[in-house]
Structures are given as C-alpha cells and as structure tokens.
Amino acid sequence: MRLLIATLLLASSWAQARTLPSVEEKINPSSIDQVIRLVDKDSPGSSNLKVSVVVTDYGMSTDVSPRHAIYLTLASLAEMGNIFADFRITEQAYKFISAQRIAAGIYEIKAQVYDETFKEVTYTIDATKMFSDERKLRNNCGSAFCDGFLTTTVEVKETAK
Template identity: 95%
Template sequence: MRLLIAAILLASSWAQARTLSSVEEKINPSSIDQVIRLVDKDSPGSSNLKVSVVVTDYGMSTDVSPRHAIYLTLASLAEMGNIFAEFRITEEAYKFISAQRIAAGIYEVKAQVYDETFKEVTYTIDATKMFSDERKLRSNCGSAFCDGFLTTTVDVKEVAK
C-alpha cells in the first residue's frame, strides 16, 4: 500500500529545466495585475538596478483557461544608458502565489498551473548570466550611450507538486 501511495505521489509531480531567451514584450499597462520588486539597488555614480516579477491578467474566460502570464524583468538604468530585458516564465498560470529572491541572481516564483489536475509549480530562475551579459554590454559601450534591449538567457528549473 505504501509503495502504491509513493508511486501515485511521484506520478502526480514533475520536474524539468529549460533555458529562456530574453524577449521584447509589449505589455498593455492595464493588464498588469502585480509587480513584485525583487532587487532595487541604487549604486551612486553607476546605475540603478531593478529586477521584478510582473504578473499580467488575461481576464476572465468561460472555460478553464490560464488567467496569468508571469515575467522576470530587468531594468538597469544609468545616465549613459538604460538596458532592459524581459523573460516570459509562464503563460499558463491560473494563480500567482509568490516571488522571492533566494540568493544573488537566483529567484523563486510559485504559481498554480493545470496539468490534468491543478498543481503548484515552483520556478527557480538562475539569472546570473543576465547580470554578466549586462556588465559586458556596458563595458563594450565604453563612454558611449548604451540604451536598449539586452539579448541574454536565464535558466529555469520547474518542479510541480
């Protein structure tokens, strides 16, 4: 009996890893449901670094459809250039649960998704490459203006319960 219960529990959860590329998103401001600031670091004479989780709302549906999209965003703001990046973590969230900074460059997002049944999925996001690429871009710009979109990646591990 215990073996059967363990097998059922294992079958009802899953894990996967993927690498996400940054995407230039055009989000309708009225669809923004929540903004959770994970990093807000102001380095005088350097830049203001902001990392956020943005939750958008698709609106109500007549059937069982995902309600939310969840993004990780970067804004690195400086006098000589503003650099931005967005990553679509999921478009399949029925409910946003939480977001937090775990360590430098590591973030955790929890959401409820539907995969035959409703499950809580934990997305662990490793954004260390994003910060490295942002520093390289600033360095390559030298004393020139450096506005624009950062082409980079983050690694995401998903675990469902």
C-alpha cells in the first residue's frame, strides 16, 4: 500500500533542471499581457538595474494550445552603456500565476501548463551568473560605450505538482 501511494505521488509531480541561454527577442508590444518588476535598483554613479517577468499572450484558441509565453528580462541602464538580456522561461503556459524574488539573483515563477493534465509548474531561476557576466562586460568596456545584448545563461529548475 505504501509503495502504491509513493508511486502515485511521484507520478503526479516531477522536477527537472536546465540551462537557458539568453535570446534576442522581438516582442510585439500589443501581445504584452503583464510586466512584473522584481528588481528596480538605482545605484548612483553606476547603473539602474531592472529585472522583470514579461508575460505575452498568444490569443485565444479552439484547442488546448498554450496561451502565454513567459520571459525573465534584464535591463542594466547606465550613461555609458545599456545592457539587455532576455530568457524564454516557457512558451507553454496556459495561465500565469505569480512571480517573486526569492533572494539576490533567485526568482520564482508559477504558471499552469498542460502535460497530459493541467499542472502548476514552479520555475526557480538562478540568475547569479547573469549578474556576474553583466559586471564583467561592463568592466571590459572600461570608459567606452557599452550598449547591447548580453550573452549569458540562467539555471532553471522546474517542479510540477
């Protein structure tokens, strides 16, 4: 009986980890459904750092096609350079539930997805490498202008229940 209960619990939930590269996205402004600001830090003499979750809407469907794409975004804005990075967390969301900052560089996004049944998936994102890569790029630029896209990665752990 205990084995059956354990098997059912394991079958109803799953977890996986993956490394996501930054992607250069062109998002139609009219498809933006929500923007959730997780970090808005202004460091005088340095940069204005913004981390957001952007939820886009694909529109209505007649079948069980996903409705939303969810992105984690970075904007590091400074007088001598503006650095950007975007990460496509999922394109398979039916419903965006929440986003929050857990700790420095750690974020959590919850969404409803379909995997044989509807499940709530928690995406725990470790973006600490993104911040260290942003600092390295800014230091490498020195006193030159430093505008552009940041090539980096984040670690994403997905847990479904």
